[in-house]
Amino acid sequence: MTVSRSRSSSVTGVSHQLRLVARLDRVRLPLWVLGLGGTIAVSALAVPPLYDTPEKVAGYARVVGTSPVSHLMSGRQAGIDSLGGIVANEISQFAQLGVCLMVAFLVVRHTRAEEESGRAELLRSTVLGRHAATVAGLAYGVLAAVLIAAVTTVSMLSVGLPVAGSLTYGAGLALLGVVHTAVTLVAVQLSSTARGALGLAGAVIALGYVVRGVGAVQDNALVWASPFGWAQRMDAFGGEQWWPALLLLAATALLLAASGWLMTRRDFGGGVLAARPGRATARRGLATPFGLSARLRRGTALGWAVGLTLLGALYGAVVPSIPELVESNPEMADVVGAAAGGEALVDAFLAYIFLFMAVVSCGFAVSAVLRLRTEEEAGRAELVLGTPVHRSAWLGATAAFTFLVTAVLTVLMGAGLAVGYALGSGDWDHLTGHVGGQVAYLPGTLVVGAVAVALHGAVPRAGALAWALLAYVAVQVMLGELLGLPDWVEAVSPYSHLAEVPRESWEAWPSLALVVVAAALTAAGIAGFRRRDIASG
Template sequence: MNGLLGTASLLRLVLRRDRIRLTVWVLALVGITAASAAGVASTYDTAVKIASYQRNIGSSPASVAMAGPPVALDTIQGIIVYETSLTVLIGVAIMAAMTAVRHTRAEEEVGRTELLASGVVGRHAGTAAAVIVACATSVVIGLGVTASVAAQDFGTGASLLYGASVAALGIVFAAIATVAAQLMSHARTATGATLAVLGAAFALRAIGDVQGSGLVWLSPIGWSQQVLLFDGDRWWPLAVSLLVAALLLVGAGWLTTRRDVGSGVFPDRRGAARAGRSLSSPLGLAWRLQRGTVIAWAVALVLLGLVFGSFSEQLENMVEDNPTLQQYFEQTGGSVTDAFFGTALLFMGLGAAGFAVASALRLHGEEGAGRVEPMLAGQVSRWRMLLSPLVVTLGGAALLVSLGGLGVGIADALVRGSADQVLRLVALSWVQLPAVLVLVGLAVLLLGWAQRATALAWAALGFAVVIGWLGGLLRLPDWVDGLSPFQHLPQVPVEPVALAPLLALTLLGVGLIALGAVGYRRRDIG
């Protein structure tokens, strides 16, 4: 039988299932790029401001590590690429990876692939459909990016090259995720492995750009950024991306024929014959399941905090040369450094919220996999089954914001030669927790009363990220901004800690969790 038989039918099925999810990805990444490009263009609108940016940011190793090669920073178009490229590149890579795994390994894990295989469907049809959708969505995002930057006088060639570099990275990570889906036995492991490759690609690119070494050519992110927009406009690095993607997809197809449906090339590791005492309770089990995730997020937020903290002194130099930035920071009512620290702590809170939402919804995945009912059949009550993982979720969130604040403080201390801000930033990072609690409460509410709509918790998180990042550029009405719980937090350290909004958000979060727990206790499991 033709291995691709039925691909068209499965392609329509994938598009139908993911039509909303993929539309959100496209609109979010293209919208962020367009808004960021417009904001950068309005901020650096004179030759003096552009020269200041090139002098202060382009020469910073931390900035190069974070954003990429500092090319063409003497033009507004080069600054736009420098400010926007990494965000959309990371976003399209995550989108492609999650889409590929969702319609390959995740389908096998729940048994739908085996059900489809019993009909007239080729062995490679499901994988082909997933890859086509992931790659096509990457191309659509690339076209959207092309249109976004064309509005900033990029020119046709440069606009198309920018969009193509974005699409190429999405295609590469769709291929990487497809290989991971063949190797691993679980969707969560396959996604984690792909994101680990993404992290390694970022690290190699960062080290290579800072050192000016060939390490960038070991990174798929490096291939996309080495097109060197406005400093050569090279198309040929994208051929490397497409060649590697093609080889990976051929390898994935070969691996598919070398394993059984439902299993990965790498078998599951056999567990111990007896469970340890730490696994004798739902709380211990929740920690065992989540500890790897907590560690990964902790490393990520510490690194992010270090990057933020390393910019503190350079930002002051930039503000001195840019009246637009001076006006912005004067409106905050505090010093430039405090305003910058407030932004850094907000991002630590948003990062912790990302972990917390994923952690709170972990029970939904366990329920879908059929692992909750056996536990409830014993002496574990539904209250303990729901609330024990929440202890890990909230404890992990508190740990993450603390470590993020610590990273900001340590980097600032190394740059300034004074550690007077370290403990202060760690303490102030806890101000973000009530907003995190509200998002966790929303996730639990949906888990208890509308488990089919749990994606709304992710939508709420995405909205909070967009408002926190681009709210000023988007100029949305106050009531729209106010839908994000993070907008109601006191803007520390610029403002003093105000207990009223913190208490209100805490009560709201606890109330949502309580309502969700009632719904979870009453509804059918599974």
């Protein structure tokens, strides 16, 4: 009887923990569902009109279905010679990576981050069971993944795609999210910090994605070494098979068992992997606010640098195949507003890729700035500001480091795209032009980052609005033409005021104006930060 009570008490309070999570994320979860799910839905709705004839479908299957770059990015989608297969292939990269990253962020936020801040210890001092937070995190991650999968399935059904294929794709997407929820729970037990747990979970996501891509390119059994491959081999829209779902469920069960076992072998608040001891004396650079900001964000900056450079190289390798793809479906040229052929078509697609990658880099700018909120709530900001460091220097140094790294990321994206394009086409004469084309969009990225600075400085609780602006800009970039947004709505995006390089000639005055706007927003944020109270959690 004692053993039975012990087992039952380990999950005592799960329902209360879930209600607390729902209360804390009453805005965050809907934003994820609207942002990620909405983008998937609009993308699914936008694809069918582009492939409304058998000839266009066949052309897509011939070009994209045999492209090594497409296989690397999206795997080998079943039924690629059908409309359902095309829709699944077009949304897979964004949907699969998106759902995995979403559950990682959400689960870490309500498990490891709560322990790191000390709030979980307060809850554990009540009747909350040892595994209650883990079980609540699992349930929350599963719920989020199922919501995204439901939105995706309904979107597919709404455009008339087969029911079996739509349900199979949605189930695979949900199970992929569930697996990575369990992966994140293991990472939470291994690392003693939220950043470390996110890093481990993100590394597993990246590894699985790359392994599936390499296996798809080589068309061998390597795809079976990745959960991404298992979800895709459920063959939605291509002779559906459900037995790979058993692999996803089995992996989830094993990972959850490992998470529970690891939790019993670590101290509360600590991780299985011991933290590396620091230096006996600090480096001289840490004596400055800029040096401290760089030290806190160097790992994140390095990860973004590697990821965005590779992303640029992948997109650059795709560009040479664009003319052949558009030749089989001239309406695709209308999406980017170019003639169906010639150099103008390539320039139009390059402009779209430059803009898309610029928007992606905004993610680093916003996250780097809003991390200051975590520093405040954890009490670490007060320790720094208790020294001779001025508030203006503290926030200004973070803004300066963020903008500097954002500029470096922009150059790296352009360089990656240039190299990928050169390798794909054999033309090495456009390296400088491609880097310059990417840099032309940097002022827009700086404005988005400056909005995050202004919000954190003046109204820190409204920091999520910076993410909302990023989500809007992403939707406007990818689907603005299809949505037919009014001019005044499009004008909210800073990128709408820039020339579409290389399709259009670069203009100095709009770029300079956006830089001035970014500087003004940054100054407003610093001024607001000097006047408000410091959050202490």
